[in-house]
Amino acid sequence: MKAKVVISITLVLLMMVPVFSAGSAEATAAKPVTFMWWGNETRHAATNAAVEQYKAANPGKQVTTMPNPFDGYHDKIIIQLANSTAPDLFCFSTEWLAEVAYTKNPVLKDLYDLKDLIDLSTMSENLYKGGEINGKLLGLPTGISGWTYTYNINKLQEFSKKTGKPLPPGPGQSWTFEQFIQYGKEFHDAMGPSSALIATSKDQLSHFLVHVLSEIAGAYYVNDQAQMQFTRANLLEMLSLFKRMTDVGLLPAGRQQVESLTGTTVTTTNVAAGNWAGWYSWTSNVAENEATSNSPIGIMAYPSLGRPEADGLFVRPAQFWSIARDSKNAEDAARLLNFIVNDGRSIAELKLERSVPPTEAGQKVLADMGILSGPSYESTRYLMQTAGSKYTPFILIPELTEALRNEYSKFIVGGQTAEETADTLMSQFDSILTRIRRTNGIQ
Known part of the structure; x- marks a missing residue:
């Protein structure tokens, strides 16, 4: 994919967007995480299956899934972010990061604020810092190339x-x-x-x-x-x-x-x-x-x-998983994000629907399943071990x-x-x- 660096007119509203508090722990825990992405029916089925694995592993946690086609997704998420109606967790294109990352208070949550809930040690620093702008981690890679x-x-x-x-x-x-x-x-x-x-x-x-x-x-x-x-x-x-x-x-x-x-x-x-x-x-x-x-x-x-x-x-992120800055359920969104990226049960469901998994452990899960093999697997591992620069938008x-x-x-x-x-x-x-x-x- 090729980068398109533009800025939506709707982002002028950002300076007027209030920051909502996360609320009490009890209220947050009771609220389902809203989770949005784009894709075809195969990707929708795989992502829904990964969510079911998360719910099975975390009894009492609820997720409202919101699959979308790609057409219209960009404008939809940009508008939602601008008026504080975005889902808690969502897929965000690498090509759009520049549109929202350089304001004083970006509309994407700084994932470093949730580092106790998201294990970053599974990825190389250069890889996860591909979602970092001005010291804020605004997304984690869904997959890599x-x-x-x-x-x-x-x-x-x-x-x-x-x-x-x-x-x-x-x-x-x-x-x-x-x-x-x-x-x-x-x-x-x-x-x-x-x-x-x-x-x-x-x-x-x-x-x-x-x-x-x-x-x-x-x-x-x-x-x-x-x-x-x-x-x-x-x-x-x-x-x-x-x-x-x-x-x-x-x-x-x-x-x-x-x-x-x-x-x-x-x-x-x-x-x-x-x-x-x-x-x-x-x-x-x-x-x-x-x-x-x-x-x-x-x-x-x-x-x-x-x-x-x-x-x-x-190493290029295929897309990013991001959390809305104004999410009222950011902690549970972070738990779901961590599961999607790091848990073998999620990776086994997603397979290659989000490209090659961004962690070596995730790649091994698919290699053991016979899904990721041969020179595609070997060249990806070699790239991850060798690359010396972080991705930028x-x-x-x-x-x-x-x-x-x-x-x-x-x-x-x-x-x-x-x-x-x-x-x-x-x-x-x-x-x-x-x-x-x-x-x-x-x-």
Whole structure:
């Protein structure tokens, strides 16, 4: 999904919204938790089943479930939050967090206030802090995804037999970007002019660029205050690396990269033929890559730029579970949230309806059930163990990735120099991020 950073007009009402007290413990305990989410009938059934498990484990606790279709959900929850009629617990998109997080008193409850009822120790700090803005934890991930390097085992084994070279290093091993580039060159030289170690497409190339830029900068390229964390020199180094990867054949030829951004069949055709033998793609796309390439999938180690940190990697929350700031039943909502995220009985009911569970224990539940297995499971675990940056609501802003793609496309086919590309991108990024900060009231 792509980020859309907007702010609803209804949020101007927030300054007038009173904060209600939680009431007495006796009154709170007697009141059912209201729980709202969006999805299809399969997701509704799974979530309702998880709620029934919670009620069975907590006699006397009541939950009023409120399943919804996705259409209209955004406006509905934003309006409810603005006028204090929101459910106690609800699903909230990662793409909407910027709309509500930067006011003085956000309409989402700070979950740190409920930390005695929600076990955060089951998640990595980088993961749960993906829902933290200005020191307030406004949501916990419903599930996770992220970016990984994988490859067509059949094609790489063919290369290995032909050259005597080993398969790429995998999880638990390491290699540098220099070694990665050399491997890509050797693959291209051995397998022919139409071959490339890493495929490109619109999303894959955009995020590969961002990943390398962030690794070079030593911090994710945009932080949670919508500020650049890279320099012009970092951009020039990133462009130089991509030019080298293109020149040696690790990436497809520049004209093919540009064509792959337009949604043509150049990517799927070359992947299916085995010409483009690897991916920098979402962990959730591993099974799709396996089907398209008609090959088992292997996992590559993340190439390093000479230091152990993986600043260009983050674990992305699929969505957030959030509690309304004005909830009169916040403690029981927190107990339900903790059960949904951490209890094996809930995870066994939800399966993959909310993407891969955000905890290793949750993933193991599904692995033991045979639901989460193979490279999808392995690449997700590897990502969680490796990622060095927290998710921010500005990571996937389409204006930024579109600007990056457009200017890179001109550069990689020789339409403009690296210096011209870097200057243009610095100007465009500054303009886009200034507007985003102004729109969302970020100081």
